[in-house]
Amino acid sequence: xxxxxxxxxxxxxxxxxxxxGADYAVNEFVCPxxxxxxxxxxxxxxxxxxxxxxxxxxxxxRMIYLCPEKNLRAYPGTARGTEEWDSTYKIxxxxxxxxxxxxxxxxIAGRKTQNEKTLHADLLPAGIT
Numbered sequence: 001x002x003x004x005x006x007x008x009x010x011x012x013x014x015x016x017x018x019x020x021g022a023d024y025a026v027n028e029f030v031c032p033x034x035x036x037x038x039x040x041x042x043x044x045x046x047x048x049x050x051x052x053x054x055x056x057x058x059x060x061x062r063m064i065y066l067c068p069e070k071n072l073r074a075y076p077g078t079a080r081g082t083e084e085w086d087s088t089y090k091i092x093x094x095x096x097x098x099x100x101x102x103x104x105x106x107x108i109a110g111r112k113t114q115n116e117k118t119l120h121a122d123l124l125p126a127g128i129t
Contacts, residue, residue, distance in 0.1 A: 030060070030063050049061030
């Protein structure tokens with residue numbers, strides 16, 4: 001503990017989510033106590049969570065979806081430390097700086113609202129003036 005300079009160690013009380021499915025574009029993680037139950041009459045299956053204290057009101061428990069192709073910051077698609085990464089990173093830094101300067105000049109960089117329609121409505125008059 002002393003070598004990492006943490007005052008406390010926090011241990012998660014919930015179990016880790018388990019991965020469900022394979023070979024999909026979306027990585028889906030579900031509650032580890034979730035089971036699939038099949039209805040013999042309709043021949044359909046549905047997810048049912050068997051937790052004593054459910055963490056959500058949903059009958060199938062908590063689910064988390066990760067879309068690697070949509071989150072290029074977390075999943076860049078190239079290995080870090082390679083030449084491809086270095087060249088891509090230089091371009092990306094310049095693009096992100098340009099976006100920041102653009103947002104900063106129109107005073108939308110430090111906004112508290114993240115509503116897309118409000119941002120669009122504020123951006124149009126700013127571009128006209």
